[in-house]
Amino acid sequence: MNQSPPVSAVRIAGLQQTFVVDGVSRHVLDGIDLEIRTGETVCVVGHSGTGKSTLLRCVAGLHRPSGGEVAVAGRAVAGPPEGLAVVFQDYGRSLMPWLRIRENVTLPLRRTLSRQDRNARATEALAAVGLEGVERLYPWQVSGGMQQRVAIARALAYRPQVLLMDEPFASVDAQTRSDLEDLVVRIAAESGLTLMVVTHDIDEAVYLGNRVVVLAGKPARIAADLEVDLPSGRDQLTTKADPEFLRLRGEVMSLIRRETASIAERVSA
Amino acid sequence: MNQSPPVSAVRIAGLQQTFVVDGVSRHVLDGIDLEIRTGETVCVVGHSGTGKSTLLRCVAGLHRPSGGEVAVAGRAVAGPPEGLAVVFQDYGRSLMPWLRIRENVTLPLRRTLSRQDRNARATEALAAVGLEGVERLYPWQVSGGMQQRVAIARALAYRPQVLLMDEPFASVDAQTRSDLEDLVVRIAAESGLTLMVVTHDIDEAVYLGNRVVVLAGKPARIAADLEVDLPSGRDQLTTKADPEFLRLRGEVMSLIRRETASIAERVSA
Amino acid sequence: MRRRLTAAAVEAWLPVALVATWWFASASSTSIYFPPLRTILERFQDLWLFERVPTDVAFSLTNLGLGLGAGLVAALAAGVVFGLTPRIHTAMTPVFEFMRATPIVALLPLIVAMFGLGVTSKVVIIALGAFWPTFLNTVDGVRAVDPLVRDVARTYRLRPVTSATRVMLPNAAPQIMVGVRTSVSVAVVIMVGSELFGSSEGIGYFILQSQRSYAIADMWAGLILLGLLGYALNLLSAGVERLVLSWHEGRRTGSTTVAAAGA
Amino acid sequence: MTVSERVVEGRAVMSGASQPAPPAAARPTRRAVPAPVSQVAAVAAILAVWSWLAATDQVSDSALAGSVESFARLAEVLGTSESWAAIGQTLTAWSISLAVALAVAVPLGLLLGRSMLAYRSSRFTIDFLRTIPALGLIPLAALVYGASREAVLIIVIPACIWPLLLQTIYGVRDTDPVAIETARSYGLGRWSILGRVVLPSALPYIATGIRLSAIIAMLVAISVELLVLVPGVGSLIAVAQRNGETVDVYAYTLLAGFLGLAVVLLFSRLERRVIAWHPSVRGHR
């Protein structure tokens, strides 16, 4: 394999992942090749259970892949790489119930920042996701959507170079969701963050991404890798009305639909 | 208070809920009055952290309200009422990690059904939500969206009279989501199920509901209670293009927006 | 006020009932081994209020405190290391389990030989005994950490110390606490055993001497003192627990839910 | 089979659990030292320390026998029917105690863990009784039951009930509230919730408790045998000690240690089966 140029933030080559359950192999990912340039936002879509989260975990160095290679910032991934943050799909369990919300957010900052700086960052990040005045509560004292935003705030406060988000806005209302989308777009643009977002919302994928990757099949492969050719100063109203947006949206939708036999068809009664 | 007629499946009167955290009262719900007729589907929307889940938990008899009354099927709620099922927002934690998926689904059926019947029901319900061949896996061996569908399957297999769902489709892809919406609509129509669905997807609220209730404010009250006047044989394409659908959708959206100061405005930049 | 009274009544009824039963059942006892409770309590008053406190009680408590402290600290540290490092765990488990299963009574001569007759050897065996319950629970608690929580700690590249103190230990805290409470009572039991040899004072020494000289009421009085001591130590650990596990209790009971509007 | 099975690089190798499949053969892998090797190394290190202590003048011969002699003697005594009879007697007392402790402590722990009222009511009594040392009660037991198995049981049973009871109570209280709420909302009755939600969720705690109690039962049984001369491994140690036969003392002490080790291995295996779903067993996702 040839040396990856430093410009590619994430490089995935021939990635395979297999789980062995009760002696039976479940082949989940097969031969995934994907390259994400620094500063790029790639959205991954695909139906439930395809392997999106598994892919993300391989990039984060949390799963050892059964085959193939993953490199982040040019270095092969063996464990979680430096400067990478993850917002997990199961956000509730990813917060420590024994730490107050502020401490949950400052936890990853202990290595580098003084207490005061940590707290300032936490307050700022929490405000950015629309959470004020909850610093001193425990995660189990706030609502599901608020927990999810705490997890996002924790990742943002960490100021990673690469941010992986697994269905990060699944539990918030529509209004908050678009606000958070815009927040992430703005931060990515301002700080050159490389972003990989798993989402099941196709509008969101097209709105957020420079590219949309469709994962499909069993085992999953990359069924499509679409460039999103929309002006970079996006906004919820004009962008989502752009004909190119609508075209891409339709294309992704049909790609997914092709792969997914509708449940309705499969239900017997 | 006057005796509620048996036709009302859920009756909420003057419901108040207050949490005391570190000696400070957080007043979450204030004077909620709501009546759900048998067979009706009510969707509850509101921004993240308003108190939707709290309301649902009060109906399920899992919280003792600080004030007011809740009755299900004409009987005051003191603990979880008979014939009521809940799909929790925190679906991951609501599945028992020590039970295989099939056993998770059959768990509530042990009281009433033989082993064989239980398994048949589980298989049927799992198939209905698009999960086949996973009966013998553990919850932590399947994806987030699959876990959520297991929780839905468990509720459906239970065949409740009243079903409370807290953001039940938050973690599944768009296609599966519409399939599940249709599934629920069909089951509700066929079996006279009374349904209360918390969702942050306004389209979904209007599509599913006979009524949409908007929760807003701090403490939360019912800001609006809208009848959805759409033909009952709904389908994803025609219903969502119906002008009445679009009108209602717009109305709900503006109601919520009015209450929610946009995060963007609050961020200091 | 009323609530507090009820709470006190709930705590007290069983002990009161048991003591009453003992009192009346033993009132006319002539058995030398089961003297009337009245006699025992009289001896208790004579002996422990407070004649022997500066000598026997102080001596035993010092050993207990040192041994328990050393045992618990070692158990926590070793528990985290073993829990987090499967390789060490794998390599050391047979040796540790073997050591744990070795009857210390048989090794008393060795312990005396190595640590002398003085306080050191007593502290050492108390520490050894107190070590296991907390150690095992710490290892198991740390290993039981939610895999997702562990992933969070890994992806954010927490320093090992931060990870241990902020993530692994708090996560294992509910299980560690039960280990600590077992360790506390085991330590008291072993403290008594440690005064089997090389002693001329201590609560355990007193109990054993009373027994040998057939001063059975004195022996019972000593046992009662130990029970009370155990209860006091447990109160102490329960206090620590309330501090350490407040989040746990809150999450478990949802105790933050309070009916404000007098429902 | 060894305990090492339980953890292979932090992952469980067992049916029921899942793991990412091993990497393709071409990948360079950093295999850990195989478990048996590291275990043998650890055992060897301990034996070396022992031999050194015994060989030098640190400790007199009457307090510590040599390791080689002790193992040789152990092999010898294992050939006698007397030792096997003693092992049988000790194991009988041990298994009865543990069974009784399980039958009492687990149900009681479930009750006390679920019912705040019951817990508060018994807290003082339990904490008080828990601290009364078994050693102090041995003469009483000998009085009532003589140098018999009953004397052993009456001491050992409480000694292993307490840890197990406490573990169960705490395990019950650590049940995920969402899991209990789920069960409640589906109308599961008190008993179903206890048996199908609370008990499985408390199992990891109970398992730790069983491993604790199993060894405590063994140690206390041997100690009582030793102090009251009830037939069993303990009385073999006592006789050897009285006669100043240090090598025998160590041979029988080793025997006791191996019995305990066997017990722990047995329970670790059982535990892996019973709580296969638990993160500590299933390893890393």
Next chain:
Amino acid sequence: GGGEDSDSAATEGQLTWSYALPDSAPVLLGIEEGIFEKHGIDLVAEEAAATDLVGALISGKVDLSVNTGPGMAVAAGQNVPVVAVSGVTTFEEGATGSTGSALVVPAGSDIKAPKDLEGRKVGVNLLKSASEFGVRQVVADDGGDDALVEIVEVPFPAVADALASGDIDAALVADPFMTQLIDGGAEVPFGDPIETVFADSPRLVMTSTREWADANPDTVDALRDAVAESIELADEDPSKLIPIYEKYFKMKPEVAEATQINKLEAGISPASFATINDVLVRYDGIAEPIDVEQVVAK
């Protein structure tokens, strides 16, 4: 018969006897030789721990037990109804010429006389027993103040190390540890304090409860005769005890060979308790002198 639900092998007409200490060997010899049978007694021997000689007797688990003279006095002092049925040995040295116990000090110790123990730490096997009382009394007899002697309990196997490390300055030990220590260079400055103090007081006695003795006077007599005859046999040829040590105390042949036996004496004279009374009262073993009639079966 034995206790009602005792699991000993006692059946109708059998007597169970729990023995301890090698001093019991002559009686065991008598059993082996059929002497008890000859006297119409079916005696079943069970070993008991030295610290637990009274419990089983009082609770009726066994019919007969053993105890030491001072031990009996302590029990009687607390109104424990134990009586001596027959004597077995005294504290004096017997046919083998040694009591098998002595006070030892490390080589080169400056302890030469009992008075030198003042301000020192002495290890004994069991506190509140003849060992402790003996040490205290020899110090007092030598003009010293026994209150200045610290006496602690040290298990025999640990004595060598405790002496070597200076944890204790002297120890009262018995065989086989005594011989091992002396072989290792330890010195015996002034013999065996126990023997010195208690001399002809009863050491090992066979005991029963008073109730039992009162109810079975004939058996008591027969027992006395049988013990006396057994003792005679052992006195004639002490080597006959060696196989007894091996069989009943599981001693190795070398150890059995080297085991000493004290002076054998079946009779218990009231006067023989005088010293015990004297010493025990002085050192708080008992509150007041016991009535000897009270501890010896009629």
